[in-house]
Amino acid sequence: MESKPTNRNLVAAKAAKKDEFYTQYVDIQKEVEAYLEFAPDTFRGKVVYCNCDDPFESNFFKYFAANFNKLGLKKLITTSYDGSPIAGAQLTFGEYDEGNGKRQRPKAIAVEIKEVKDFNGDGATGIEDVEFFLKQNPHTRTPLAGGGDFRSAECIKLLKQADIVVTNPPFSLFREYVAQLVEHRKKFLIIGNVQALTYKEIFPLIKADKLWMGVTIHSGDREFRVPDHYPLNAAGWRVDENGVKYIRVKGVRWYTNLDHGRRHQELPLMTMEDNLRFSKHKEINGEGGL
Numbered sequence: 001m002e003s004k005p006t007n008r009n010l011v012a013a014k015a016a017k018k019d020e021f022y023t024q025y026v027d028i029q030k031e032v033e034a035y036l037e038f039a040p041d042t043f044r045g046k047v048v049y050c051n052c053d054d055p056f057e058s059n060f061f062k063y064f065a066a067n068f069n070k071l072g073l074k075k076l077i078t079t080s081y082d083g084s085p086i087a088g089a090q091l092t093f094g095e096y097d098e099g100n101g102k103r104q105r106p107k108a109i110a111v112e113i114k115e116v117k118d119f120n121g122d123g124a125t126g127i128e129d130v131e132f133f134l135k136q137n138p139h140t141r142t143p144l145a146g147g148g149d150f151r152s153a154e155c156i157k158l159l160k161q162a163d164i165v166v167t168n169p170p171f172s173l174f175r176e177y178v179a180q181l182v183e184h185r186k187k188f189l190i191i192g193n194v195q196a197l198t199y200k201e202i203f204p205l206i207k208a209d210k211l212w213m214g215v216t217i218h219s220g221d222r223e224f225r226v227p228d229h230y231p232l233n234a235a236g237w238r239v240d241e242n243g244v245k246y247i248r249v250k251g252v253r254w255y256t257n258l259d260h261g262r263r264h265q266e267l268p269l270m271t272m273e274d275n276l277r278f279s280k281h282k283e284i285n286g287e288g289g290l
């Protein structure tokens with residue numbers, strides 16, 4: 001089942017404070033890898049913090065955990081949010097069994113990973129090792145009394161440890177979210193709506209060269225997973241064979257203050273002569289004017 005995309009989805013989501021849009025792994029992978037192409041050590045020796053991310057549903061956690069050694073991370077910190085309606089309800093990161101065959105709906109937790117080794121002894125290191133490690137080491141999960149709100153004292157304490165914050169924050173709190181990152185002088189790579197460019201809190205940061213667009217999303221739409229209970233009354237949705245719901249959203253952009261190659265590419269400027277030649281060419285070929 002499918003229908004056409006629109007960015008009304010995001011606008012409506014923001015208005016309704018429907019913040020549960022889960023980023024696809026491939027979108028995170030493409031963006032992060034674009035920074036590595038420009039500067040392979042972008043994440044080396046760094047503490048990465050995903051502060052709006054249930055480790056059991058977030059592809060941000062999965063991506064950084066699976067690529068911990070390749071990126072050369074020093075530490076990966078993830079905090080989940082109590083208010084997330086799908087926390088503990090929908091698993092994509094293996095089945096985390098609390099003993100009764102089902103994962104208990106968790107309170108907000110912080111998970112800190114300091115190394116990824118071949119914990120399960122299968123001769124390779126990867127996401128399975130992280131999963132194995134988390135199961136074997138329940139102490140790596142710390143309950144968060146403040147509910148995992150990115151503004152809570154506990155999360156700010158973790159933020160202070162972080163070098164780079166990477167996530168898709170709640171659309172309804174985007175301004176506050178960015179303000180906090182700037183206040184704490186953090187490097188970041190986050191997803192937002194293209195309309196954020198015009199916010200009075202965001203535009204000055206762009207002007208001051210303290211924030212810019214990321215590398216990989218400039219147009220078109222992207223697909224996000226949404227919770228089962230989200231109504232699919234907007235355009236651009238799909239339900240997969242397992243009944244998992246996705247919506248396609250236009251106007252999504254990466255925002256960052258990490259340097260990347262695209263920032264250094266010269267824009268091909270057209271001279272007046274080029275312009276005239278181009279118009280003439282179009283006229284002759286019946287393609288209409290500029």
Ligand SMILES: C[S@@+](CC[C@H](N)C(=O)[O-])C[C@H]1O[C@@H](n2cnc3c(N)ncnc32)[C@H](O)[C@@H]1O
Binds near residue numbers: 148
């Ligand atoms: C747009 S979703 C993205 C989730 C995840 N980062 C991803 O990309 O798959 C934003 C997440 O932030 C959570 N959230 C909402 N308000 C929050 C807050 N005040 N502090 C921390 N997380 C919050 C929501 O529950 C939701 O899971």
